[in-house]
Amino acid sequence: MEHLYMQVAERIQTMIEKEVIRIGDKLPSVRSLSKEQGISMSTVFQAYYHLESKGFIEPRPKSGYYVKFSPRRMPEMPKICRPVKKATEVNVSDMITEVFYHLSDDDVLRFSLAAPPEELLPAAKLGKSMIQAMRDLPAGGVNYENLQGNVNLRRQIARMSLQWNGNITEDDIVTTTGCMDALTLCLSATTQPGDVIALESPAYCGTFQLAESLGLKVLEIPTNPVCGVDLEYLDKAIPKFKIKACVFVTNFNNPLGAVMPDKNKRELVKLMNKYDIPLIEDDIYADLYFGKLRPSSCKQYDRNGNVLLCNSFSKSLAPGYRVGWTMPGKYKDKVLRLKLNHSVSSATLPQAAIAHFLENGRYEHHLRNLRKQIHTQCLRYQQAIADYFPEDTCVTRPQGGYVLWLELNQSINTFEMYELAMKRKVSFAPGRIFSLQDRYNNCLRISHARPWSKQVEDGLKTIGKLAQQMMM
Amino acid sequence: MEHLYMQVAERIQTMIEKEVIRIGDKLPSVRSLSKEQGISMSTVFQAYYHLESKGFIEPRPKSGYYVKFSPRRMPEMPKICRPVKKATEVNVSDMITEVFYHLSDDDVLRFSLAAPPEELLPAAKLGKSMIQAMRDLPAGGVNYENLQGNVNLRRQIARMSLQWNGNITEDDIVTTTGCMDALTLCLSATTQPGDVIALESPAYCGTFQLAESLGLKVLEIPTNPVCGVDLEYLDKAIPKFKIKACVFVTNFNNPLGAVMPDKNKRELVKLMNKYDIPLIEDDIYADLYFGKLRPSSCKQYDRNGNVLLCNSFSKSLAPGYRVGWTMPGKYKDKVLRLKLNHSVSSATLPQAAIAHFLENGRYEHHLRNLRKQIHTQCLRYQQAIADYFPEDTCVTRPQGGYVLWLELNQSINTFEMYELAMKRKVSFAPGRIFSLQDRYNNCLRISHARPWSKQVEDGLKTIGKLAQQMMM
Numbered sequence: 001m002e003h004l005y006m007q008v009a010e011r012i013q014t015m016i017e018k019e020v021i022r023i024g025d026k027l028p029s030v031r032s033l034s035k036e037q038g039i040s041m042s043t044v045f046q047a048y049y050h051l052e053s054k055g056f057i058e059p060r061p062k063s064g065y066y067v068k069f070s071p072r073r074m075p076e077m078p079k080i081c082r083p084v085k086k087a088t089e090v091n092v093s094d095m096i097t098e099v100f101y102h103l104s105d106d107d108v109l110r111f112s113l114a115a116p117p118e119e120l121l122p123a124a125k126l127g128k129s130m131i132q133a134m135r136d137l138p139a140g141g142v143n144y145e146n147l148q149g150n151v152n153l154r155r156q157i158a159r160m161s162l163q164w165n166g167n168i169t170e171d172d173i174v175t176t177t178g179c180m181d182a183l184t185l186c187l188s189a190t191t192q193p194g195d196v197i198a199l200e201s202p203a204y205c206g207t208f209q210l211a212e213s214l215g216l217k218v219l220e221i222p223t224n225p226v227c228g229v230d231l232e233y234l235d236k237a238i239p240k241f242k243i244k245a246c247v248f249v250t251n252f253n254n255p256l257g258a259v260m261p262d263k264n265k266r267e268l269v270k271l272m273n274k275y276d277i278p279l280i281e282d283d284i285y286a287d288l289y290f291g292k293l294r295p296s297s298c299k300q301y302d303r304n305g306n307v308l309l310c311n312s313f314s315k316s317l318a319p320g321y322r323v324g325w326t327m328p329g330k331y332k333d334k335v336l337r338l339k340l341n342h343s344v345s346s347a348t349l350p351q352a353a354i355a356h357f358l359e360n361g362r363y364e365h366h367l368r369n370l371r372k373q374i375h376t377q378c379l380r381y382q383q384a385i386a387d388y389f390p391e392d393t394c395v396t397r398p399q400g401g402y403v404l405w406l407e408l409n410q411s412i413n414t415f416e417m418y419e420l421a422m423k424r425k426v427s428f429a430p431g432r433i434f435s436l437q438d439r440y441n442n443c444l445r446i447s448h449a450r451p452w453s454k455q456v457e458d459g460l461k462t463i464g465k466l467a468q469q470m471m472m
Numbered sequence: 473m474e475h476l477y478m479q480v481a482e483r484i485q486t487m488i489e490k491e492v493i494r495i496g497d498k499l500p501s502v503r504s505l506s507k508e509q510g511i512s513m514s515t516v517f518q519a520y521y522h523l524e525s526k527g528f529i530e531p532r533p534k535s536g537y538y539v540k541f542s543p544r545r546m547p548e549m550p551k552i553c554r555p556v557k558k559a560t561e562v563n564v565s566d567m568i569t570e571v572f573y574h575l576s577d578d579d580v581l582r583f584s585l586a587a588p589p590e591e592l593l594p595a596a597k598l599g600k601s602m603i604q605a606m607r608d609l610p611a612g613g614v615n616y617e618n619l620q621g622n623v624n625l626r627r628q629i630a631r632m633s634l635q636w637n638g639n640i641t642e643d644d645i646v647t648t649t650g651c652m653d654a655l656t657l658c659l660s661a662t663t664q665p666g667d668v669i670a671l672e673s674p675a676y677c678g679t680f681q682l683a684e685s686l687g688l689k690v691l692e693i694p695t696n697p698v699c700g701v702d703l704e705y706l707d708k709a710i711p712k713f714k715i716k717a718c719v720f721v722t723n724f725n726n727p728l729g730a731v732m733p734d735k736n737k738r739e740l741v742k743l744m745n746k747y748d749i750p751l752i753e754d755d756i757y758a759d760l761y762f763g764k765l766r767p768s769s770c771k772q773y774d775r776n777g778n779v780l781l782c783n784s785f786s787k788s789l790a791p792g793y794r795v796g797w798t799m800p801g802k803y804k805d806k807v808l809r810l811k812l813n814h815s816v817s818s819a820t821l822p823q824a825a826i827a828h829f830l831e832n833g834r835y836e837h838h839l840r841n842l843r844k845q846i847h848t849q850c851l852r853y854q855q856a857i858a859d860y861f862p863e864d865t866c867v868t869r870p871q872g873g874y875v876l877w878l879e880l881n882q883s884i885n886t887f888e889m890y891e892l893a894m895k896r897k898v899s900f901a902p903g904r905i906f907s908l909q910d911r912y913n914n915c916l917r918i919s920h921a922r923p924w925s926k927q928v929e930d931g932l933k934t935i936g937k938l939a940q941q942m943m944m
Contacts, residue, residue: 026551026799029493051605062927086541097809115616118610118611118614118615121611122614123611123613124612126612126614127606129611130602130606130821131603131606134599134602136602138590139590139593139595139931140595140596140598140599140602141592141792141793142590142595142598142789142790142791142793143590143791143792144587144791144792145792147884176576177649177794177813177818177819178816180813180814180816181814181815184814184815188534188685192665192687193664193687194664201894206812206813209809209813210814211810212813212814213660213809213810213813214813215664217663234475259548281874314816317614318614319614319615319616319816320613320614320615320616320817320820321614321819321820322649322815322816322817322818322820322823323612335683337569337681338685340678340681341652341678341681341682342652342653342656342682342685342796343649343652343654343656343686344648344650344652344678344786345792345794346649346794347649347792347793347794347819347822348792348793348794349602349792349793349821349822350821351820408648421741459788
């Protein structure tokens with residue numbers, strides 16, 4: 001006869017399959033299920049372990065068990081992307097302008113925006129740190145900050161790097177005006193106009209535009225939605241296309257959500273050393289992991305100074321503060337000089353406020369809550385996509401970050417769909433803008449940054465319906 | 473027989489010549505002199521008017537009369553600068569790094585720094601505006617600001633432009649992360665790597681370095697210490713050297729302090745239209761005038777959108793806030809796109825705080841005091857230079873801004889002098905760094921931003937003595 005715990009597990013599994021309890025839902029606590037069903041707590045534990053091992057549910061620290069997978073309804077994963085093998089002159093698209101120009105318009109439900117909504121940010125506590133910073137700084141912070149950046153902030157960032165065994169000191173860090181500024185400085189420090197750089201494919205459209213504005217050409221590297229760039233391909237492409245720098249998002253990349261396994265990260269750093277070219281590692285999503293541990297960064301394997309890590313607080317704490325940083329390895333002097341030339345220094349108060357926030361342990365606390373929240377949101381959005389989008393829709397299963405990447409039926413042009421959605425005051429990012437080539441026309445990126453609500457559900461329903469209609 | 477007022481005036485003039493009362497000193501008030509001397513107030517007024525008309529003294533609003541000139545002791549003006557006629561590949565000098573890298577080191581008396589010292593800045597009042605901004609903004613200002621910049625701030629900046637008849641609306645303005653960021657965006661928007669741009673000579677070394685980092689070549693245009701760039705020369709140079717953009721500081725330029733007369737400004741804009749090239753007008757010192765009225769800006773004569781005015785609050789209110797702006801004329805879309813690509817947007821809170829400060833009339837009030845203060849300082853520094861520097865020293869007579877430009881005896885190398893001064897914990901900016909050519913080796917720039925004190929006087933005495941010694 002079957003074990004009791006197996007019976008319990010099966011009952012729960014059936015409820016998941018029939019969607020009585022759904023992806024993102026919390027299961028009853030061990031204690032309450034034990035009481036309810038008149039079974040021992042250890043039986044409940046065994047049942048939950050069993051379901052966890054089958055991948056249906058997952059525990060979250062200090063919170064309990066959640067449904068994470070339903071075999072019956074979940075769409076497929078998208079396939080690996082194989083871009084055309086040629087370096088393309090970047091050409092800024094009006095499409096991107098159309099989608100991203102008006103960041104602060106409020107009447108549209110923006111699934112296009114991969115930034116944290118204010119409800120999830122600790123505005124009041126950060127405000128207190130700002131006021132404290134004004135008190136602590138000479139003349140309330142009206143003076144120039146040190147060129148390299150607020151030393152307390154750099155110290156805190158160095159401490160945070162312990163989490164991924166980054167052997168980083170405050171002197172290895174240069175603060176910047178957000179992550180895009182860090183990328184701008186690092187790309188300017190490592191390339192000349194006309195150079196070819198490598199990006200993932202699909203990749204964040206802002207990076208393409210930055211490359212264009214610096215007069216660079218871009219080669220897109222095939223990228224697996226789970227484990228990131230194809231290293232074998234890259235190894236051949238570097239000498240063939242005379243690639244002068246790589247810009248990769250190694251953790252929860254945008255838009256695929258891929259994370260390079262440690263082995264690949266080590267391999268990638270080796271490649272950089274082999275050809276002595278820099279890797280600009282955009283690590284902006286790394287702290288937004290859904291699992292137990294922060295993934296590693298390539299920077300941790302960097303012994304030669306070829307990795308320039310870039311990051312910011314814009315995705316996790318305060319986009320409007322414009323505080324980012326880079327660990328520019330052996331390019332530090334060049335980056336500092338460019339920072340001096342282009343902006344003299346970064347704003348004094350925002351750096352000091354965030355330093356104070358970190359010093360008091362508030363950031364770690366906030367991140368724990370934020371991660372829990374966006375993980376739940378991610379699962380709920382996935383469920384809604386499974387519910388409302390056409391059957392043949394593929395969707396990624398990111399383990400961190402803010403975005404889902406969807407592949408729709410080949411017959412659907414998602415930019416046309418975008419225009420229809422905008423008429424209904426809903427937006428998303430059409431796939432086409434994540435490549436310089438004529439690709440991903442049937443893909444789209446949906447941000448799950450906005451907390452779940454009826455309005456969100458209706459928005460996703462609207463997009464799903466449009467997709468259904470466009471297939472007819 | 474001579475009028476009574478003439479006798480009074482002559483007595484005062486003698487005291488000025490004998491340096492009993494000195495440049496920068498305040499004269500007795502009309503009322504007190506009238507009492508003291510037993511003469512009518514109108515006689516005193518007549519005496520003062522007379523001395524004013526001769527250029528010895530000047531009235532300052534709500535403050536009284538000040539000594540501004542002493543014929544016996546004032547050094548000569550430097551001659552017009554005639555740089556070599558060739559476009560030079562920019563090569564960032566280690567000298568500049570040496571002089572400017574460590575902005576926040578405090579043990580050195582820095583006459584090299586043309587930034588307002590914190591004593592002159594309204595830190596407490598601005599702090600209140602910051603706190604108010606945090607209260608007023610949704611979520612305390614953690615969100616991204618609109619790409620073009622805080623609309624209240626842009627409105628206030630547009631209002632300020634009324635002072636120079638700039639027909640500017642908030643929609644013509646893009647905020648930036650300080651003035652260097654504005655210059656970076658404007659230069660990037662109007663040039664390609666390899667292009668030739670025109671700068672004044674001497675010119676601010678930071679602009680040379682910016683040009684280098686963007687891969688530009690620089691042609692230096694001869695510049696008169698009183699009325700700015702030589703327009704006849706420029707008219708010939710533009711076609712000859714295929715100049716693609718001009719970057720000029722038209723008001724109180726750095727380091728000469730020259731102000732282009734209105735006629736020249738109009739002429740310059742005509743030249744830009746004739747060749748259809750942009751003028752990037754760095755107007756960062758314009759509000760720091762010593763006279764009664766703000767000088768005009770070329771932007772006011774711009775009908776074709778060829779003038780890109782750049783400015784910031786860094787020289788007048790809060791360097792550490794990093795808030796600047798540009799009025800980019802017909803290049804607005806390109807500047808906006810570059811801003812989006814390189815930095816997403818500018819920090820939210822500093823913009824809102826300064827907007828609040830301006831809206832409440834605090835900026836105008838502060839500027840009035842600041843101008844008075846730095847004018848007095850300027851005169852005192854000039855006097856000290858007359859006192860302590862060698863007889864053949866030439867010095868500029870700026871009518872605004874923070875800097876004096878000195879020409880010493882040809883035998884003196886001011887970079888060597890700089891190194892000796894640094895051993896005595898005093899710094900200035902050696903002339904050589906204000907050109908790409910091997911020029912101005914006997915010149916130096918002294919900032920009079922620091923309020924007058926015994927320490928300042930001793931510092932200037934130290935430099936003067938070094939100059940005396942180096943001539944032997």
